[in-house]
Amino acid sequence: MKKKKSRVTSFEVAKLAGVSQPTVSRAFTPGASIAKEKRDRILAAAKKLNYVPNVFASSLSSKRSNMVAVISGNLNNPFYSESLQVFVESFQRSHRQVLAFSVQDGHDCDDVMMQAMRYPVDGIVVTSAQMSSELVRMSEGLGIPIVMFNRRVSDSELAAVQCDNTEGSAALGRLMVAAGARRILIVRGDPQGSTSGDRVAGFRSVVDRTEGCVVEEIDGGSSYSGARNAMIRRFGGPAPRFPDAIFAVNDIMAIGCADALREVHGIRIPEDVMLAGFDGIREGQRAPYRLTTVRQPIERMVTETLEMLDKAPDEQIPADERRRVIPGDLIPGRTIPGMERQA
Amino acid sequence: MKKKKSRVTSFEVAKLAGVSQPTVSRAFTPGASIAKEKRDRILAAAKKLNYVPNVFASSLSSKRSNMVAVISGNLNNPFYSESLQVFVESFQRSHRQVLAFSVQDGHDCDDVMMQAMRYPVDGIVVTSAQMSSELVRMSEGLGIPIVMFNRRVSDSELAAVQCDNTEGSAALGRLMVAAGARRILIVRGDPQGSTSGDRVAGFRSVVDRTEGCVVEEIDGGSSYSGARNAMIRRFGGPAPRFPDAIFAVNDIMAIGCADALREVHGIRIPEDVMLAGFDGIREGQRAPYRLTTVRQPIERMVTETLEMLDKAPDEQIPADERRRVIPGDLIPGRTIPGMERQA
Numbered sequence: 001m002k003k004k005k006s007r008v009t010s011f012e013v014a015k016l017a018g019v020s021q022p023t024v025s026r027a028f029t030p031g032a033s034i035a036k037e038k039r040d041r042i043l044a045a046a047k048k049l050n051y052v053p054n055v056f057a058s059s060l061s062s063k064r065s066n067m068v069a070v071i072s073g074n075l076n077n078p079f080y081s082e083s084l085q086v087f088v089e090s091f092q093r094s095h096r097q098v099l100a101f102s103v104q105d106g107h108d109c110d111d112v113m114m115q116a117m118r119y120p121v122d123g124i125v126v127t128s129a130q131m132s133s134e135l136v137r138m139s140e141g142l143g144i145p146i147v148m149f150n151r152r153v154s155d156s157e158l159a160a161v162q163c164d165n166t167e168g169s170a171a172l173g174r175l176m177v178a179a180g181a182r183r184i185l186i187v188r189g190d191p192q193g194s195t196s197g198d199r200v201a202g203f204r205s206v207v208d209r210t211e212g213c214v215v216e217e218i219d220g221g222s223s224y225s226g227a228r229n230a231m232i233r234r235f236g237g238p239a240p241r242f243p244d245a246i247f248a249v250n251d252i253m254a255i256g257c258a259d260a261l262r263e264v265h266g267i268r269i270p271e272d273v274m275l276a277g278f279d280g281i282r283e284g285q286r287a288p289y290r291l292t293t294v295r296q297p298i299e300r301m302v303t304e305t306l307e308m309l310d311k312a313p314d315e316q317i318p319a320d321e322r323r324r325v326i327p328g329d330l331i332p333g334r335t336i337p338g339m340e341r342q343a
Numbered sequence: 344m345k346k347k348k349s350r351v352t353s354f355e356v357a358k359l360a361g362v363s364q365p366t367v368s369r370a371f372t373p374g375a376s377i378a379k380e381k382r383d384r385i386l387a388a389a390k391k392l393n394y395v396p397n398v399f400a401s402s403l404s405s406k407r408s409n410m411v412a413v414i415s416g417n418l419n420n421p422f423y424s425e426s427l428q429v430f431v432e433s434f435q436r437s438h439r440q441v442l443a444f445s446v447q448d449g450h451d452c453d454d455v456m457m458q459a460m461r462y463p464v465d466g467i468v469v470t471s472a473q474m475s476s477e478l479v480r481m482s483e484g485l486g487i488p489i490v491m492f493n494r495r496v497s498d499s500e501l502a503a504v505q506c507d508n509t510e511g512s513a514a515l516g517r518l519m520v521a522a523g524a525r526r527i528l529i530v531r532g533d534p535q536g537s538t539s540g541d542r543v544a545g546f547r548s549v550v551d552r553t554e555g556c557v558v559e560e561i562d563g564g565s566s567y568s569g570a571r572n573a574m575i576r577r578f579g580g581p582a583p584r585f586p587d588a589i590f591a592v593n594d595i596m597a598i599g600c601a602d603a604l605r606e607v608h609g610i611r612i613p614e615d616v617m618l619a620g621f622d623g624i625r626e627g628q629r630a631p632y633r634l635t636t637v638r639q640p641i642e643r644m645v646t647e648t649l650e651m652l653d654k655a656p657d658e659q660i661p662a663d664e665r666r667r668v669i670p671g672d673l674i675p676g677r678t679i680p681g682m683e684r685q686a
Binding site (some may be wrong): 082286 | 486
């Protein structure tokens, strides 16, 4: 068994600099008050001894590193980059740090989970696709809490925070039907994730029950270019018949649809075809789009995620509080007619 | 001096599970081959002993944690969120992790730097505004290399990777002048950062030397809404006189200008007013905009940043290699007339 070289401590730095150990701590604490001359002396001593201040040294006793791994889905989707931004900013406010990982669509995140678990993280937030049950057991074994963000895992006890995808999509379906849509196209996302499935199901629970509704589904690949190309392929033939309404299960696909319909097919939205998305990303609310959509309450979802990470695993969270489903905000937008009046 | 409770080691887990220590390591290594039964036994032992695998334990001897702090500027600007994405993805490929921080525009990043230095990071990448020279000295004292990304600090020896902002902006100026622009409006960004200043200077080096050019500068706040509101205010009076061309020093402001000019003022781009941005963000290249702009080669900039972090501080980087200025890619777009032909 090899003996590890022990690390230089703040006490040794204090001794060399001729100050107390708490003063050394202050020299390395953001915002702490300390005279410039003293800090310089401490830094010189630290340099001489090759001392590196270590947030883990003080946190090992409390078993907290204040570092949380966030495994994001495809960051090309602005919903994930906006969520990552909120995680970074909210965590930073509570003196926690995000160790950032990303997983491409369609890839499982086992390898990335393994990489994350090698760091002394206080928890893991997973916003991306499938995880093996083995990995979940492993994290449980290690006492690292996991919270799923924007998805759920069926038949699992995993904590999850998500927007009410089913009800939000049903609301969009009701608006389209009320505005007269009967020939409806659904643009699906990632078939591996729960999110796309829940949104399609919620939307169909309305339109399938509506007399005279004809519903078609196509795959939009969860991305801007996927949805754009799907539109070009689907309506590329001579004299295509366009639907009354298109529901893309996320905003970035709705934007891809809008660009293709307008630029390639000369379609006006909503005069010729109605359109709705889901997520409420910034880009979808700008002048060229003003999408009718459901905004995911990211700030609140992040706050509840933090709350669950703080509780687990010491205090067990009761099963019925382990899955949080938060209502989304309906944004009227301009891509379903008659919505401005409801704004 | 308090004695710290010593952490459970992989050797103890190995003993309890009846395997060798390297097998325990394998159980916690992404992609390593190990029988399921063995891994389960090791996990059970790890759980019993409250063992947490620790990437730092093995890296302390090599003095590497494989963790790099990335301090981003305002993530509302897609350039920063796209850059953060490339950092996360590139670092992950080389088994490094990003510890993510963000700093709002106009705030100095000293506090955030202090927070970052408390973690055993291998380096700090700073994409945001001003840093005090004190903080720079502190990081030098601690032997933590810093690389500035997308900015430089005058009169400093700091390593920096940036796009050639001056030459890129000069190229955009030449295009506008060649297309006949004489009344020109510049929309400036963050006055604290070097980037906006360099772009304005590069652009003016061309237009100020052009006979008959009249140049005006306004502040666009570096953001979508800042630029949009600046346009509404500037041209809000009766019968405003619009310029021939607008150069916004970044794409997100160019998008804000385009939305306001079209939606509020009924201006066509480029027929009524030419427009150019800088950065090459995804959104700016979509159908409603197709901005004429200079794309920052983010992938290459990230690769060179990594290279410099790897060299420093053990091998000193010669002063003339410490500042890397990489040419940007001119994207013809459609917002300066005549550019399609050059595409």
